[in-house]
Amino acid sequence: MTSITGADRDDARVLWDFHQLNHRVRPVSAAVALGGCDIGVVSAVAELYRARLFPTVVFTGAVTAATSGRFPRGEAVHFREAALALGVPDEAILLEPHATNTGQNITFARRVLEGTGKRVDSVLLVCMPYMQRRAYATCRRQWPEVEVRCASQRVSFDAYAKAQEDEAEFVAMMVGDTQRVMEYPGRGFAIEQDVPERVRDAFERLCGRGYDAWLLRD
Template sequence: MNPITDVDRDDARRLWDFNLMHHPARPVSAAVALGGCDLGVVSAVAELYRAGLFPTVVFTGGITPATRGRFPHGEAVHFRAEALALGMPDQAILLETRATNTGQNIDFAREVLEDTGQELRSVLLVSMPYMQRRAYATCRRQWPEVEPVCASEGVTFDEYAKAQDDEAEFIAMMMGDTHRVMEYPRLGFAIEQEVPGRVRESFERLCERGYDAWLLHD
């Protein structure tokens, strides 16, 4: 991997802005916190719960190759422990511990929530910031009966990048999410969304620069 340049960061910042859905926070029937490598998801959940936006959250995520080292007991299990440490009541938390991808996060969390018998009209999808658009598109395809609202930890691209142990890996992971936004609709995994030309140009430049480790491959 070449050293990260200012142009790389400008292109990555454009992808970051594209992947944020900019949904206003509002009360919903329940929340789904998608697994991943970032405990900032749990901080966002705790803050939104304290604001009274939902009564129940499902932490979803199993043991995956990407997070096994950090979360050896599975993403949802570690997220729940962090949520309790942040003061969330256990009765507000449900667990889904099988999912290993975003589609399963949505499907399996849906099963958990429907088993509670509560009426579900809207759901707050809490994820890493650069995963919002992918989560939204997946939910719209796989759970069309509910209205998805996206939320994440309130950080800027620069703040998030600075906090990462490996900034290049973070950019590569964001590239992977962007690629899935582009490609998953034709595979039936997500709804189609417009991808502006400037975003595609930034994506292609970053591919050429070697940020391609998390892209889909045939």
């Protein structure tokens, strides 16, 4: 794939809108910042922390094949350093450097928070914009006792896509997330969610045009 067409962007925008949950954020017991390829997650964390929406944030994420080139010491480690540079105090940060997938992000962060001995009855998941729906569904399955909301950088699809080093790779990753929203409930990893026909159609068209690098193969 050498170029992105207007039709590709139109279908990608459908997926982007689907993954945006548009939760109204409010104060919570703690935040969990999910690792990934986008350091912009940290900017969102810093903004939300300054708004006094949580007293503590867990940065979670190990060294993974997808991000080892960008974050060679692990996603959580690099995210923590970026957060400190943006003014989030060290005493507000907890580190979980072992998770290699979203389910582990949630379960391992939960253990870290429970280890503090503080009551946690609500969490704010801070993640990449197109990961919100999958993160939410995973948390609802893995940690059903808490109230969960999601937040990300406030950015449009066009601005986010333009900022990517490889726009085609970004679209392929979003296609992969869409598949996981549909497939993971059957594997016990996440709760079931309604996927509108227009989203399924856009997903199928993008798969057919070659945006399939991040699809599940088993």
